[in-house]
Amino acid sequence: MREKTLAQTGQLRALVREAAEKLFEAGIEEAHLDARLLLEYAAGITVQDYMMDPFQVLPEEKVRAYHEAVEKRAARIPLQHITGQQEFMGYPFRVNEHVLIPRQDTETLVECALEKLEPEMEVLDLCTGSGCIAASLYLIGKKQGKVFPDRCFDAADISAEALDTARENCRALGAQVRLIHSDLFERIEGSYDMIVSNPPYIRRGVIEGLQEEVRLHDPYIALDGHEDGLYFYRRIADEAGRHLKRGGWVLLEVGHDQSKDVSRFLAEAGFTCIQGKKDLAGLDRVVMGMYNK
Template identity: 40%
Template sequence: MGEVWTVLRVLEWTAVYFRERGIESARLDADLLLAATLGVDRVGLYLRYDQPLNAEELSRFRARVARRARREPLAYILGEVEFWSLSFAVTPAVLIPRPDTEVLVEEALARGPDEARVLDVGTGSGAIAISLAVERPAWQVTALDVSPAALEVAQGNARRHGVAERLRFLPGDLAQLPDEQFDLIVANPPYIPSADLAGLMPDVRDHEPHLALDGGPDGLAAYRALAAQAASRLRSGGCLLVEIGQGQEVAVQSLFAQAGLRDVRNRADYAGIIRVVGAARQ
């Protein structure tokens, strides 16, 4: 007679296994992987602590555990992540949306007019563009990305949240924004200096798209490109809002001021780190 692997025993073993491999959120990851395997939520797990797993459930769970042990991000294994209280499908073609980026959405909602034309540069999963479209039905939102695979993911997410008909998806690089004028341009561009990529956590370095991470030699290449185009792509009084890396606010503010933008302002995230820099066209 084989060993009996109950829900509780499996969770405890997996948490230890993950901790030994340097995964900080070991028990949480174990919970979420097993919940997904069994088709329940975390509360459902707690109500099933004494329930044995059958052979097929154990096999599927072990495959997921092996992927996480190789430091594949949990979001890619599960195939989705929550952002702005919405569920977004994610694949290795897109950067995984982080809670910090919700501050950029908040700032855009606060600074945009009642009816606005909005451009989301480097949309990835579409998290920013779709969140704005959900919150502001009157806004016309354009989502731009250089990756066809990323645009496919974003379009799927737009359909998931019922805003596909109100969003426009365009292929394109931030070096050449659409030749139009917008009330808001928002972006979470790549901002990690190229030399720092090797030192990232393996979850990020080895799995998330480098195109969405590599900000050039000093991490500021995307901000230079956006600042250079802002005056011609923003309507009078329109705003450029960008997420930045920790400690980049002074450099980005300077780039925006040199480009002739005014009312340069910062916004901190809920950890007190300056996360968003915004500026307006004269």
């Protein structure tokens, strides 16, 4: 009862504890972490501020904003959709209901691409979504001294709304990425030194069993890999050779049990030097191959 009274007064520690309990009851796995992150978003109280004075009292309007944010998270709206942002490769990316929320797993794909990136390479990112892969490659490559004097990177997506989000992100971060409205290679012209992609790869029958945050709030089109989850890998393997220069690379994020199938698709399409990369959890995450015409 005392803790409830303290929360009503706006005391930080009581507010966070009450919020964490509410989120835990709603099935949020990282309830206390989300409660703290929402406090920073809604009230501007950083972790350092909280640690220095957990007994400080918030103004009523900030308490109200915090409660509203917690209610949204308890309804299983993703934290990133509430804050409108997700960090990826050290950069802040705007996210919304039109794009897949960037995940740490995908950083493995970017790291593999950076290892192969060389100055003046021409790069295409398929199914770009928020633009996080293409923008990160450009920005980090630039920091590493791999300059791109002749042209920017290209990034394509079938969703016009996703491209609008990617455009905002690239503009805000200063990433020179040309965005193309295309169903995979449909409107892609020319050849590239590298093609990267994190395509939809969830089996259609599995989607209904995913967490509510994913199933109800990530765009279905960014999840659906058709019946076996391999539809887009087949298309990319079959068509990528027509858009790669000799010795060009294709790098694909894959599901944890899809590496062998995707490797086979690339081999059958004429790719060599096929190799995989595991993520930090030790799961297969990237398949890559070189194309020799």
